[in-house]
Amino acid sequence: MFVGFFKWWYGDGLNTRFKGIAEQLARVSDFFSIGLLAGTLFSPFRQLSSGAVNSSLEAQLRALFDNIVSRLIGAFVRSAMIIFGLCASLGVVVYGVVVIAVWLLLPLLPVGGALLTGLGRTI
Amino acid sequence: MDGFDYHHSRAVQARAGLKVFNKAVRASLLAAALVFVVLGAGLLLSHSALGWLVVSLAAWPLAALLWHRGALKTVQIRAGSVTGRLESDLVARLPEQVSPKVLGLHVMQCRGGQFFAIRFGISPNFLGQLLSDDTTRTDAVWKAARELADEMKSEEISSAMVTAALIKTEPAVLNLLPHLNLDYSDIESGVRWNKHTAELIQSFSEPKRTGGIARDWSFGYIPLLTRFARNISEQVEGTLGNVKLEAHESALATMMSTFSSGGRQNVALVGSTGVGKNTIVQAFARTLMDPKAQVPHSLQFRQVFMLDPSALLSAAPGRGELEGLLTRILNEAFRAKNVILWLDNAERFLEEGIGSVDISNVLNQVLEGGGLRLILTMDEQRWLQIAARRPDLVTLLNRISVTPASEAETMLVMQDALINLEYRYKVTYMCQTLVEAYRLSERYVGNLAQPARSIKLLSDAAGQARDGFVIVKSLEAAIEQTTGVKVGVARGADEREKLLNLESLIHERMINQTHAVSVVSDALRRARSGVRNANRPVGTFLFLGPTGVGKTELAKALAEVYFGGEQNLIRLDLNEYSQASDVTRFLQAGSTSSTSLTAQVTKQPFSVVLLDEIEKAHPSVLATLLQLLDEGILRDETNRSVSFRDAIIIATSNAGAEDIRAHIDKGEALEQFEASIVENLINSNQFRPEFLNRFDEIVTFRPLTREELLQVVNLILVGINKTLAVQKLSVSVDDDAKLLIVEKGYDPRLGARPMRRMVQRTVENILARRMLAGEAQAGQAILITRADIETIVNTL
Numbered sequence: 001m002f003v004g005f006f007k008w009w010y011g012d013g014l015n016t017r018f019k020g021i022a023e024q025l026a027r028v029s030d031f032f033s034i035g036l037l038a039g040t041l042f043s044p045f046r047q048l049s050s051g052a053v054n055s056s057l058e059a060q061l062r063a064l065f066d067n068i069v070s071r072l073i074g075a076f077v078r079s080a081m082i083i084f085g086l087c088a089s090l091g092v093v094v095y096g097v098v099v100i101a102v103w104l105l106l107p108l109l110p111v112g113g114a115l116l117t118g119l120g121r122t123i
Numbered sequence: 124m125d126g127f128d129y130h131h132s133r134a135v136q137a138r139a140g141l142k143v144f145n146k147a148v149r150a151s152l153l154a155a156a157l158v159f160v161v162l163g164a165g166l167l168l169s170h171s172a173l174g175w176l177v178v179s180l181a182a183w184p185l186a187a188l189l190w191h192r193g194a195l196k197t198v199q200i201r202a203g204s205v206t207g208r209l210e211s212d213l214v215a216r217l218p219e220q221v222s223p224k225v226l227g228l229h230v231m232q233c234r235g236g237q238f239f240a241i242r243f244g245i246s247p248n249f250l251g252q253l254l255s256d257d258t259t260r261t262d263a264v265w266k267a268a269r270e271l272a273d274e275m276k277s278e279e280i281s282s283a284m285v286t287a288a289l290i291k292t293e294p295a296v297l298n299l300l301p302h303l304n305l306d307y308s309d310i311e312s313g314v315r316w317n318k319h320t321a322e323l324i325q326s327f328s329e330p331k332r333t334g335g336i337a338r339d340w341s342f343g344y345i346p347l348l349t350r351f352a353r354n355i356s357e358q359v360e361g362t363l364g365n366v367k368l369e370a371h372e373s374a375l376a377t378m379m380s381t382f383s384s385g386g387r388q389n390v391a392l393v394g395s396t397g398v399g400k401n402t403i404v405q406a407f408a409r410t411l412m413d414p415k416a417q418v419p420h421s422l423q424f425r426q427v428f429m430l431d432p433s434a435l436l437s438a439a440p441g442r443g444e445l446e447g448l449l450t451r452i453l454n455e456a457f458r459a460k461n462v463i464l465w466l467d468n469a470e471r472f473l474e475e476g477i478g479s480v481d482i483s484n485v486l487n488q489v490l491e492g493g494g495l496r497l498i499l500t501m502d503e504q505r506w507l508q509i510a511a512r513r514p515d516l517v518t519l520l521n522r523i524s525v526t527p528a529s530e531a532e533t534m535l536v537m538q539d540a541l542i543n544l545e546y547r548y549k550v551t552y553m554c555q556t557l558v559e560a561y562r563l564s565e566r567y568v569g570n571l572a573q574p575a576r577s578i579k580l581l582s583d584a585a586g587q588a589r590d591g592f593v594i595v596k597s598l599e600a601a602i603e604q605t606t607g608v609k610v611g612v613a614r615g616a617d618e619r620e621k622l623l624n625l626e627s628l629i630h631e632r633m634i635n636q637t638h639a640v641s642v643v644s645d646a647l648r649r650a651r652s653g654v655r656n657a658n659r660p661v662g663t664f665l666f667l668g669p670t671g672v673g674k675t676e677l678a679k680a681l682a683e684v685y686f687g688g689e690q691n692l693i694r695l696d697l698n699e700y701s702q703a704s705d706v707t708r709f710l711q712a713g714s715t716s717s718t719s720l721t722a723q724v725t726k727q728p729f730s731v732v733l734l735d736e737i738e739k740a741h742p743s744v745l746a747t748l749l750q751l752l753d754e755g756i757l758r759d760e761t762n763r764s765v766s767f768r769d770a771i772i773i774a775t776s777n778a779g780a781e782d783i784r785a786h787i788d789k790g791e792a793l794e795q796f797e798a799s800i801v802e803n804l805i806n807s808n809q810f811r812p813e814f815l816n817r818f819d820e821i822v823t824f825r826p827l828t829r830e831e832l833l834q835v836v837n838l839i840l841v842g843i844n845k846t847l848a849v850q851k852l853s854v855s856v857d858d859d860a861k862l863l864i865v866e867k868g869y870d871p872r873l874g875a876r877p878m879r880r881m882v883q884r885t886v887e888n889i890l891a892r893r894m895l896a897g898e899a900q901a902g903q904a905i906l907i908t909r910a911d912i913e914t915i916v917n918t919l
Contacts, residue, residue, distance in 0.1 A: 004136060008194045009186065016193060023330060030414070033335030040341045047343035047458055074340070081337050106182050113179025122170040 009107060017103050021096035028092055032085025037078040045074030126265050129219040131206040133198050137215035140195030149191065152184035159184070200278050205265045208272065208280045210235070221261050224254040227289050235283030238317045242554045243310070244303050245286070253295040263292045271311075275318060283317040286310075304555045304595070313554055316538045323363055323542075331361050332414040334424050343459035347452045351434045355465065356408040356426035363542075364409060366535040374403050374523050375410070381521050382463070382496055383419035389490055389497040391469070393506045394525030397575025399536075400500040403525065404465055407498075411463075427498065428456070429465045432472060432480050449485050457495045469499035473509055473516070483513055490519040504761075527572040533561050536574040537581060544578075548585035552593045556584070559595045563610065566657075566766060567602045569725070607687075608729040608769040609651065622648050625684065632680040633673045634834045634875075638793070639666060639822040643681055646771065646819065660755045663772040663817065665737070667800060668824030669780035671874020678733040678773045686731055693723045693770075694733040697740035706743050712759045721759040728769045738778040738809055745814055752817035774818070778809045784871065787825055797823045827874055832865045835875045839882045847890075851901040854890060860909040867916050885915045 029035065048070045105112075128134065163178030198214065201207035206214060216229040230236040231247040239245045267288035272280045287310045290296045300306055348354075378390050392400040408427040410416045430452075439445040456462040466472050471479035472486065489495050499520065501509070510517040528536060537557045545551060560577045568576040580598060583605060587597035599610040621628065625644035626637070633640070646662030649655040666674040682692035700709055711719035713726065724732065737745070751757045755768035779800045786796040801821055804810050815821060827835065836856075844853050856864075868881030889911050893899045 001139065004132070005186075005190050008190060012199070013189070013193050026332075027330065030332045031335050033337035033340075036334060037337050037340070043341045045340060047341070047460055078337065078340065107186050109179040109182035110176065111179075113176040116175035117172045120172045121175065122172050123167050123174075 006107070010104075014100070014103060017100060021092065021099065024092050024096070025089055028088045029085065032081055032088065034082055034085040034089075037082050037085075040074075041078050042071050042075050044070040045077060125205050125269075126262050127209070127214075127217055127221050128204065128206045129217070131204070133201060134206055134214050134217070136195055137198045137211050140191060140198065141212070141215035144187075144191040144195055149188060152188050156181040156184040156188075202278060205269060205280060208269075208278060209285075210279060210282045213282045213285065220258055222254075222256045222258045223260055223264055223289055223293060224251060224256050226261060226264060226285065227251060227254040230282050230285050230289065233282035235281050235314075235317055236286050238283055238320075239286050239310075239313060241551060242316075243305060243313060244553060244555075245290070249299075250286075250289065250296065253299065254289060254293055260292070264288045267291050271314060275315065277318060281314075281318065281321070283314045287314045304558075309554060309558065312534065316554075319366070319535075319538065323539075327363060333360065334412070334414055338424055339461065342461035343455070345428075345455055345459050345462065347448075347455050348428050348459075348462060351438070351448075351452055352428035352430045352464070354426060355405060355429050356412050359405045359409045360412045362409065364406060366532075366539045368399070368528055368532045368536070370526050370528065370532075371399060371403050371406065374525055375407055377521075377523050378403075378407050378498075379410075379419065379422065382425075383421050387490065387493040387519060387521060388495065389493075389499070389520055391499040391501070391506070391520040391522045392525055393501060393503055393522055395527065395572035396502055397571035397573070397579075398525045398527050399574065400525055401467065404467075404498055404500065408463075425461045425463055425496070427463045427465050429467050430472070433478050436478070436480055445480060446482070446485055449482055453485070453489055453495060463496040463498060465498040465500070467500050468505075469501045470505040470509065473513070483516055487513075487516050487519070490516065528574045530561055530573075533574040533577050534558070537561075537577055540574075540578045540581065544581060544585060548582075548588070550585050550588040550591055550593050552581065553595075555595055556581070556593050556598060559598055560584070563598055563602060566768065567606055567608065567610070567728075569763070569766075606728050606769075607691075611653075618651070621685065622651055628684045629677065629680045632683065632838065633676045634827065634831045634838065636673050636677065636824055639664075639673075639677055639824060642820045642822060643677065643771065643773075647681075647685060657768065658754060660752070660767045661769065661771045663752045663819045664774070665815065665818045665821045666773060666775045666824055667779050667804075667821060668777070668783055669826055669872070669874055670777055671876035672824040672827055673875065674773075674775040674824055675733065675735060678731050678775075681771065681773075682731040686729065691727060691730045692733055693720070693727065693730050694735060695720055696735045697744065698736045700740045700744045703741050703743045705741060706747055707760060709744055709747065710757065710759050712761045712763065715760075719759075721757055721765045724757075724767055724770060725759075725765050728766060730770050732767065732770050732772045734772070734774040736776065737774040738776045742811075745811075749814065749817060779804055779823075783823060784826060793823055793825050797821075826871060829865055829869060832869060832875060832878055833861055835878050836861050836864055836882060839879055840886070843882070843886065843890075850894075852894075852899055852903060852905065854886065854905045854907060856886060856907045856912075857909055860907055860912045863909055863912045863916065885912045888915060 044067060159177055159181035163174045163176075163181070166174030166177055168174075196211075198211040210233060212233045213230060216232060218225065227250040228247060231240060231250060236247075240247065264285070265288070268280050268285045271284045271287055272278075275284075277284070290300070290310050291307060297307060300310075374392065381390050382388055392403060394400055404427060411418055411422050411425050411427075414423070435445060435448060439448040453464070456464050473481060473483045475481045486497075489497065506517075506522075534557060537560065541552050541557075557577075560580045561573075564573075564576040564580040568580050571579060580601065581593070583601040584593050584597040587593070587600040587604070589597060596611065602608055602610045622644075625647060626640050629640050629644070643662065643664060646655070646664075650661040655661065666677070668674055678694075679689055679692055682689050686692070699705070708716070709719060710721050713719075713722040716722050717726075720732070724730065734740075734748075747757065751767050752772065755770075756764050756766060758764050782800055782803055783796075786800075800823055801815060805812050805815065840854065840856060847853055864881050864885055865878070868877040870877050886907055889907055890899070890905060893905060899905050
């Protein structure tokens with residue numbers, strides 16, 4: 001039984017924890033639409049553009065300017081969201097490291113407890 | 124042979140999970156962890172170093188609980204041996220020595236066994252009594268279970284598969300399956316059903332992806348669409364998908380390729396109501412919103428909006444306003460770049476009417492441009508109408524025909540539909556009910572195609588559930604309630620009694636004609652005992668004979684005795700259908716006429732259909748009856764089939780009456796000349812042989828004798844006494860007075876018909892006078908003598 005427990009704890013159990021953290025990262029990435037935003041970074045924001053203009057040169061230049069502004073605004077808003085998403089992902093990674101560390105040490109905690117007791121440490 | 128290995132590490136772990144880590148142990152471990160933490164914290168707070176050890180000891184019960192949850196509760200499948208692949212819960216329960224009987228008892232405690240107990244009525248007792256105790260026979264069960272799992276491409280050998288294998292390998296169980304209205308193929312489909320349900324549950328627990336908060340940032344704002352259309356994608360996003368039907372999958376694939384190609388961006392789904400056009404659109408919307416689905420990039424996260432014509436009409440009642448509004452909506456949809464517009468029941472957008480608008484001109488331009496993605500759904504009839512009216516519009520559409528689901532597909536759809544139905548109605552459906560629902564809905568649920576018609580019947584039957592279970596009888600009761608048709612075989616003692624004594628009950632209303640009465644009664648008994656051909660009418664009869672011999676009366680008596688009253692007699696005088704053009708009137712749809720044959724039978728399928736004086740109908744009218752007599756189906760003017768399969772068809776004719784009378788006058792018995800009468804009808808071209816051949820029986824009625832007419836008078840008097848009973852009066856007529864009535868009313872050409880007239884002129888008139896003169900008091904029995912009758916008849 002004990003062998004079975006340790007085999008699972010440091011084998012499939014640990015693997016499951018890694019998968020859980022990977023899933024959380026994927027969820028954060030999905031929530032902040034990181035992939036989508038990166039793929040459409042310079043697209044007009046909410047299609048707020050002048051579209052194709054077949055008019056005077058002045059009108060065309062104005063439309064070009066409007067479109068560039070819309071794309072720049074889009075790129076700015078999207079970049080901000082990507083940065084938020086990356087920060088949240090970093091948080092998940094940190095949380096994942098803690099979880100893995102706790103997982104690795106949990107069965108051995110009583111040994112540590114015994115050591116501290118033996119050393120006579122108090123709070 | 125690879126069988127169950129009790130000492131296999133997986134079996135040991137599974138047993139540990141079930142037996143060692145039972146509820147009490149798990150609760151104790153949790154409690155111990157809490158105690159260690161609280162106690163340890165207390166010690167630490169009181170500056171005792173022992174607190175570290177005590178707190179840290181909580182790690183072990185917690186780790187044990189995590190081990191149970193992660194590994195022991197459901198032990199992972201290991202490819203290879205039976206023990207490695209067997210459902211974890213079952214592995215945990217099995218003892219070292221496993222006979223089929225022991226296996227049966229344990230499997231019934233698992234999910235798959237309980238599934239068969241609830242859905243199929245295969246109880247633990249049923250299996251326990253029939254399965255063998257011989258452990259050498261278990262290997263055959265494992266082999267069958269393994270084969271079943273391989274066939275279904277399942278790594279796991281589920282408890283449902285083991286149940287099926289137990290049934291398959293035990294002849295005693297197989298032989299008893301028909302008693303439960305089952306055969307082994309039903310059991311196999313049950314295993315598939317169980318597997319599909321498990322997969323649905325599994326898919327529901329899988330993490331969902333939505334595209335995130337910035338999903339629509341590259342697409343335009345859609346304030347008008349939000350107001351005048353429903354976002355279908357939003358409604359179906361993340362919901363469970365339906366079972367994949369071949370027709371739907373092919374339609375979906377065509378939609379994907381049409382909308383991702385450079386051609387005209389539209390699709391018209393055409394199919395009968397109920398084939399699942401809306402389901403296809405919803406599945407399409409769901410797929411586009413699923414980031415995990417294989418969708419072309421140009422379609423990912425595109426959303427389906429269903430345009431609402433009523434909302435459009437209420438906002439823009441004038442034609443100009445409407446077209447203006449619509450143009451703005453279509454522009455918005457086009458500019459947003461992520462909108463697929465859906466016109467459900469597209470005819471509502473292509474013709475003027477209540478709740479509909481004609482936007483075909485605007486639509487034509489949009490379709491020609493091909494830029495905006497459009498989905499139209501409509502039924503075939505509407506498609507044909509629109510094609511006739513606007514061929515230019517139809518040629519611009521990419522048509523996809525959606526065909527009704529097959530029986531096997533309908534079964535799968537029903538199994539999926541049960542998730543909602545059972546939740547909504549708080550009932551449980553048996554597997555046998557689904558099989559029967561398909562069969563019965565094919566026959567009794569009109570105006571819908573499969574699978575919707577089966578689901579409608581299942582839904583109707585929920586109200587007839589017994590002890591929370593919807594069984595076959597519930598379906599029959601639902602049909603009986605909605606159509607009045609007695610569907611199942613006669614079960615109630617009253618009905619059986621009535622059927623067995625049908626002849627005597629009919630003879631309470633009519634005299635003699637025993638042959639005719641008996642053939643009609645036999646037909647009804649065959650129908651209600653389930654031995655008749657269900658694809659024909661209950662019975663088809665041609666009654667030949669002179670007037671006043673009881674042909675019509677028999678039809679009326681039958682309707683009264685068995686079909687719940689004379690109102691269930693559908694009577695058509697075919698002398699009103701003597702022109703070729705009358706065929707149209709004969710077959711008018713229920714929506715345009717309430718008196719045509721097809722309309723009346725649609726409303727009242729369980730009835731006696733009396734076609735009087737059939738010899739006077741035009742040959743074209745008779746020709747339309749051929750399919751009715753043969754297959755019990757008649758198509759109305761809209762090509763909708765009307766079932767006569769629960770009706771008795773009685774046609775009457777006076778043709779050959781003179782011949783019959785001549786034979787009787789010669790003193791011949793009916794049986795001697797019946798055949799020659801029919802022969803003469805064919806030779807004289809009154810009826811064509813193929814028409815007469817379609818009847819189950821051609822019954823010749825003979826003229827009534829004077830003695831029989833006396834009995835007719837008695838029956839009429841019984842009727843008068845029933846009427847008088849309200850006034851607490853009764854009448855009795857002397858025998859010689861009755862004889863006088865018969866003598867004066869007798870006319871060999873008119874049969875019993877003058878008798879009622881004669882009784883009315885004599886008995887009823889005498890009664891009326893006495894009552895008005897105050898000579899008849901309540902509670903009194905009025906006697907009428909021959910002298911009374913003579914007084915009247917002498918003045919006639």
